Amino acid sequence: MYNPKLVVTRAPHIKIKVENTRQIMLEVILALLPATAMGIYLFGGNAAAVVVAAVVAAIVTEAAVDRRFSNPSEIFGDGSAALTGLLLALSLPPSIAPGYAAAGSVAAILFGKVLQGGLGKNLFNPALVGRAVMMVIWPAAMTTWVSPFDGATSATPLISGEATLSALFLGTVPGSIGETSALLLLAGALFLNIRGRIHWQIPFFFVLGSVLTAVAFRANPLAHVFGGGLMIGALFMATDWVTSPMTPNGKVIFGIGCGVLTVLIRELGRYPEGVTYAILLMNATVPLLDRYLKHKALGEA
Amino acid sequence: MPVSTSEVKRRAKTFQRGIDLPHNKHYTDGKAVERLPLPPFVVVPLRQHAGETVEPTVKPGDHVSAGDVVGDLDDRWCSAVHASVTGVVSEVEPRPFGDGTMVPSVVIRTTEQSREAPAFAERAGWQDLDQQTILGILKDFGIVGMAGAGFPTHINLAVRSKIPMLIVNGAECEPFLTSDHRTMIERTDAVIGGAEIIMRCIGADRCVFGVETNKPDAIEVLRDKTRNNPAMEVVPVAVKYPQGYKKTLLRAITGKDPPLGGRSSDVGCIVRNASTTAAIYEAVALGKPLYERVITVSGPGSVERCGNYLVPVGTTIRYVLESIGVRAEDLDGYKIIRGGPMTGLAVDTLDAPVVKPTTGILVMPPSAIQPQHEWINPCIRCSACVNHCPVGLYPNEISQFVEAGTPEAAEGLHIRECCECAICSYVCPNYRPVTHLVMEGKAMLRQRSR
Numbered sequence: 001m002y003n004p005k006l007v008v009t010r011a012p013h014i015k016i017k018v019e020n021t022r023q024i025m026l027e028v029i030l031a032l033l034p035a036t037a038m039g040i041y042l043f044g045g046n047a048a049a050v051v052v053a054a055v056v057a058a059i060v061t062e063a064a065v066d067r068r069f070s071n072p073s074e075i076f077g078d079g080s081a082a083l084t085g086l087l088l089a090l091s092l093p094p095s096i097a098p099g100y101a102a103a104g105s106v107a108a109i110l111f112g113k114v115l116q117g118g119l120g121k122n123l124f125n126p127a128l129v130g131r132a133v134m135m136v137i138w139p140a141a142m143t144t145w146v147s148p149f150d151g152a153t154s155a156t157p158l159i160s161g162e163a164t165l166s167a168l169f170l171g172t173v174p175g176s177i178g179e180t181s182a183l184l185l186l187a188g189a190l191f192l193n194i195r196g197r198i199h200w201q202i203p204f205f206f207v208l209g210s211v212l213t214a215v216a217f218r219a220n221p222l223a224h225v226f227g228g229g230l231m232i233g234a235l236f237m238a239t240d241w242v243t244s245p246m247t248p249n250g251k252v253i254f255g256i257g258c259g260v261l262t263v264l265i266r267e268l269g270r271y272p273e274g275v276t277y278a279i280l281l282m283n284a285t286v287p288l289l290d291r292y293l294k295h296k297a298l299g300e301a
Numbered sequence: 302m303p304v305s306t307s308e309v310k311r312r313a314k315t316f317q318r319g320i321d322l323p324h325n326k327h328y329t330d331g332k333a334v335e336r337l338p339l340p341p342f343v344v345v346p347l348r349q350h351a352g353e354t355v356e357p358t359v360k361p362g363d364h365v366s367a368g369d370v371v372g373d374l375d376d377r378w379c380s381a382v383h384a385s386v387t388g389v390v391s392e393v394e395p396r397p398f399g400d401g402t403m404v405p406s407v408v409i410r411t412t413e414q415s416r417e418a419p420a421f422a423e424r425a426g427w428q429d430l431d432q433q434t435i436l437g438i439l440k441d442f443g444i445v446g447m448a449g450a451g452f453p454t455h456i457n458l459a460v461r462s463k464i465p466m467l468i469v470n471g472a473e474c475e476p477f478l479t480s481d482h483r484t485m486i487e488r489t490d491a492v493i494g495g496a497e498i499i500m501r502c503i504g505a506d507r508c509v510f511g512v513e514t515n516k517p518d519a520i521e522v523l524r525d526k527t528r529n530n531p532a533m534e535v536v537p538v539a540v541k542y543p544q545g546y547k548k549t550l551l552r553a554i555t556g557k558d559p560p561l562g563g564r565s566s567d568v569g570c571i572v573r574n575a576s577t578t579a580a581i582y583e584a585v586a587l588g589k590p591l592y593e594r595v596i597t598v599s600g601p602g603s604v605e606r607c608g609n610y611l612v613p614v615g616t617t618i619r620y621v622l623e624s625i626g627v628r629a630e631d632l633d634g635y636k637i638i639r640g641g642p643m644t645g646l647a648v649d650t651l652d653a654p655v656v657k658p659t660t661g662i663l664v665m666p667p668s669a670i671q672p673q674h675e676w677i678n679p680c681i682r683c684s685a686c687v688n689h690c691p692v693g694l695y696p697n698e699i700s701q702f703v704e705a706g707t708p709e710a711a712e713g714l715h716i717r718e719c720c721e722c723a724i725c726s727y728v729c730p731n732y733r734p735v736t737h738l739v740m741e742g743k744a745m746l747r748q749r750s751r
Contacts, residue, residue, distance in 0.1 A: 001619070004632035008649050009673045010737045012723035013642045013665060014322070014476065021681060021731045078731075120679035120731075246684035246697070297693040297715045298548055299558035 021119075025079030027195060031188030032086055032236065038184050039177035042148035043094030047177045050101045051089040057102035058085030061109040080119050084108050087127035087236060090178025091229055091276075092134075095146045095153075100138055107133040124283045125243045128276050135276070143272065145174040156228060156272060168226035179229040189235035198239040201251035202258075206234035209259020217267045224263055233275035234258070243283045250289035257282045313514045315539035316549040319691045320724050322476050322542045322643070324515060328599045330479045332608040334487055337624050339411050343385050343615030344396050345371060346404040349656040350445040351452050352378035354405055363390045364412075367613070368421070368590050370441075371407045380453040381443045385592040385613030387413040399618070399639055399653025400646055406654070409615070421589045427498075432458075435502045435585060442584035443591045443657070448481075448545070448574040449640060451658035454581065457571065463504035464571050468554055469496050471512035471519060471575040472538055472545035475641030478661045480595040481575045483609045485512070485519040488579050489526050495573075495582035496533070503571055510535045510575075511550050542643065543722040547572040549691050561718060597661035598625060601669045603635075612655055618662055619651035627664060636665040643723045677704065677738075678731040686725035686735055692718050696725035700735045703742035709749075716742050 040048045062081035068074045076082065085105045092101055108130025116122040135142050147154040154174040167173050171181025179185075192198045207225055214221040224230065238244060238258050245254050258278050265274025348354040355372040359365060365384040372382035388411040395403035430438075439455040446452045448470070469492065473481040485492055496508050510527075512520050514537045527533035538544050538553045547565055550572060552558055557568040565572050573581075576595065583589040592614050598621060599607040606625040618637060619629060629651055638645040639659055655662070686696040695714050702711040716739060725735035 002629040003650065004629050005634060006632065006647070006649060006651070007634060007636040007665075007667075007670055008647045009636065009671070010726075010734055011642075011644050011646070012727045012736070013636060013638055013645065013647065013663070013671070014669075014727065015671045015732075016728050021678075024683075024730055118679060120681045241681055241683045246682060246687055246695075294695065295693055297561065297718050298552070298691070299561050299563060299718070300693070300715070301560065 021078040021080070022076075024197060025083050027197060028192060028236070029079065029083055029086060031192050032090065032178065034184040034188055035178040035181055035232070036086065036090060038171055038181045039090065039094065042172065042180065043146065043177060044151065046096075046098070047094040049098040050092055050094070050096060050177060051086065053098035053102040054089035054092070054105045055082050055085035057105035058082060058088070058109050061106045062114065065109070065114045078119065081109055081113075084113065084126045084130070087232075088130045090232060091127065091131050091176050093142060093145055094177050095144055095151070096138075096141050100134060100141060104130040104134040120242055122242055123286070124280055125237050125240050128237060128280050131276050132280060135271075147174050148172050148180075165222055165226070168223070173227070175227075176229060176232075179232040182226045182231045185231045185235050189239075198235075199248070199251060201248055202238050202244060202255040203234040205252050205255025206230070206238055206259045206262075209256035210263045211259070213260045213263035213267075217263065219263070219267060224266065228266070228273050229275040230262060233262070233279055237275075238279050238282070243286060245286050245289040245293070247290065247293045247295065249293045250286070253289060253293075254282050254286065257285065313537045313539040314553040315541050315544065316552040316691060318689050318693065319541045319543060319549065320689045320728065321540070322727075324540065325476045325599075325601065326479050326482070326515065328477065328602075328604075328607045329597050329609055330482055330516070332479075332483075334483050334595050334609045334611050336611040337616075337621065339386055340613065340616045340620040340624075342388075342391070342408060342410045343613050344617060344652070344654045345382060345385060345407045345409065345615035346396070346398060346654060346656060347372040347382055347406060348404050349382060349443075349451055349614070349658065350380045351450055352376070352380070355379050355382055357393045357405070357407055359384075359390045359393070359407060361390050361392055364388075365390060365409060368592055370590075371409075373441075378453060378456065379440075380445050380455070381441050381590070382407075383443055383590040383592040383614075384409055385615050386411040396654075397650050397652055399648035399650060401649055406615075421583075421587045424586060424588050427586045430501070430585065432502050435498060438585050439581065442589075444577065444580055444584055445591070445657050446574060447576040447580060447591075447594060447658055448660060449644060449658050451656070454573070454577060457573070458499060458502050460503050460566055460571070464566055464569055465505055465507060466555070466570045467496060467500050467503065467505045467508040468550060468565075468570055468572045469508065469510045469575055469578050470545055470547065470550055470572050471510055471516070471523075472550055473516070473575075474513060474540075474542045474545040475643050475645075475660070477599045477663055478597045478641050479599075480597045480609055480660055482516050482519055484576045484579055484595055485516070486522055489522050491579035491582040492575050493523070493526055493533070494586055495578035495580070498581055498585050499571065499573060499578065500532070505571070506532055508533045509554050511538045511544075511554050512536075513538055513540045513544055515540045542724065543691055543720065546691060546720045546722060548720065561715060591657055594655070594657065594659070596621070596655055596659055598622070598664075599661065600664035600666070603664045603666045603669070614657055615654045617652050617654055618648060621655065621662055622651070622664070632664075634667045636670050638663040638665060643727065644721060673734075674732060678733050680733060681731050683730055685728040685730065689724045689728055691722060691724065692720055694719060696735045696739055699742060700725075700733065700738035703738045703745070708742035708745045711742050712746065716746070719743065
């Protein structure tokens with residue numbers, strides 16, 4: 001009697017179609033490509049160099065920590081490092097030195113991710129940790145903005161208040177590489193929403209929280225929403241699975257908190273921009289939100 | 302008035318969360334049950350139920366007829382085991398069960414090749430038996446849950462107070478499987494008769510047949526045959542996994558949930574699987590023990606003669622496959638599943654037997670086998686498992702507590718309520734064995750509480 005070599009594995013024996021971490025990360029990267037292309041088109045070669053430097057540095061740092069160099073096909077890993085690098089680059093001023101961006105990526109991966117336990121265990125958004133580190137080390141370079149196309153030094157519309165709403169929406173204003181075009185960011189986020197990767201609650205309540213707070217300060221709410229990094233933050237950073245709440249109610253509170261804090265920091269703080277610290281602060285509340293806002297189990301009283 | 306299929310689907314009741322699976326029932330749902338030629342021998346395990354292994358009551362050399370008791374134990378939690386062919390006992394010894402363990406089994410060489418089912422005489426006065434008599438018959442005739450768990454039915458039905466409602470579970474929500482479906486169509490009278498017996502046994506005045514809408518022919522024939530019985534109703538339920546779990550079916554049909562740690566009887570219901578219900582009828586009314594059953598043999602296009610087959614309990618998987626033209630020599634690198642693709646067991650040997658709770662045998666070719674890592678990837682907190690868990694648990698957090706070696710921390714997250722439907726592993730984008738970790742946590746807790 002022939003005894004074939006049977007495969008013995010745990011149940012379940014079927015798997016949902018084409019879903020793995022790398023594909024999901026690549027989808028998010030794909031969603032960010034229009035805004036990336038726009039940034040390079042607006043701000044030129046240095047912006048492209050910053051993006052490449054940040055992405056490569058992030059991938060290499062993680063591969064080095066995980067000792068994944070022996071197999072070249074594994075250097076890219078699950079794609080989460082590349083995404084962190086890209087998000088960081090898009091949040092940087094276009095005129096910054098690519099070397100700074102690379103250093104920021106190393107900090108993002110080391111302090112934002114692997115030292116907190118690696119993907120899934122990190123409490124804070126890695127790209128924003130990298131950005132926060134850079135703000136401390138290079139405060140001037142991190143707040144020097146240039147105009148699109150001509151590269152002349154200019155203030156961000158958050159400070160100058162000089163920009164038409166349509167320019168803010170399309171992105172032809174001074175600002176970070178990937179944050180200026182609300183239109184392209186929205187298109188990318190819509191794609192992710194349709195693919196089921198991000199939910200609507202966090203971006204919606206982030207914007208709502210910032211609008212209400214801006215109104216309370218008698219500031220122009222639309223300038224707050226479309227100027228600076230609020231859109232990229234609300235759509236792509238606050239919605240990071242690892243560092244945002246998993247329950248719908250938690251997402252609502254998290255989103256409102258991010259929006260309120262962003263405008264409070266912008267209006268009351270010394271920094272022109274508040275998205276980074278608003279999201280990082282709200283990241284710290286996630287374990288608590290997850291703990292107390294759970295839905296009930298079947299039959300739980 | 303006939304109800305159109307689309308109307309049935311729109312009205313179908315269901316539960317929260319869960320998931321749509323490719324159900325792959327088209328391979329076999331139109332195929333009538335066929336009796337396979339009797340195997341040359343059967344290996345009848347002495348443990349086919351959730352409980353203690355029973356003692357053999359025969360020895361090598363004994364002649365037995367199909368339906369004779371070969372194993373029993375004077376223990377409330379045990380269910381008798383019967384000879385499934387007529388022949389001579391050749392061995393009573395541990396045999397591979399398929400899960401890596403050996404289970405004491407009675408091996409019977411078939412001597413009588415009759416393909417006809419032995420005739421059993423109708424039990425006189427079976428319509429008027431009282432509860433205790435019915436429970437005694439169920440235990441002695443080896444009736445256990447036939448949908449996977451193998452829980453002894455005489456324990457389920459031993460209710461002290463009247464239970465108002467019986468739900469006959471015809472959801473059959475696992476992909477590929479169609480044995481309940483064919484049973485409901487081809488043995489409708491047995492299913493309905495079994496339901497009447499259970500109703501009398503538990504004192505129910507109402508019976509609902511819950512059938513997924515992908516079995517419109519079963520819904521129709523059950524409706525047709527219960528039309529004149531005001532106590533019986535057929536309720537179409539949505540095609541969603543795991544609609545056939547008793548608590549999700551209960552929720553769909555009654556809108557009620559038993560309390561945590563509770564049973565369906567706490568909300569006045571008993572849920573029984575359709576094939577088991579038919580077996581109850583055959584045991585009580587016809588005097589036929591549970592020694593053969595219908596199994597679905599299928600796979601993703603991998604079995605040419607896929608279908609629904611009636612086989613004696615104890616038939617080896619090897620025999621089932623070879624008798625429909627699947628050669629053992631061709632199965633290197635294949636996975637053979639006993640049960641459904643979500644909760645079934647990947648057997649380690651073709652010599653594993655079909656047992657009472659075996660719903661089917663699936664042949665998964667290498668192209669359909671999912672890679673499984675030796676290591677455990679981290680949770681990336683996407684919460685897909687949370688969004689699909691039919692019981693409303695947080696499998697992501699539970700699995701991480703188990704990984705950390707602290708299953709006690711998962712008790713507060715109601716780890717014991719997990720129904721092991723395996724959706725969490727099915728959806729996890731990081732290929733974590735979430736279900737396996739949760740099951741491991743439950744086992745650790747059981748061990749520590751001893």
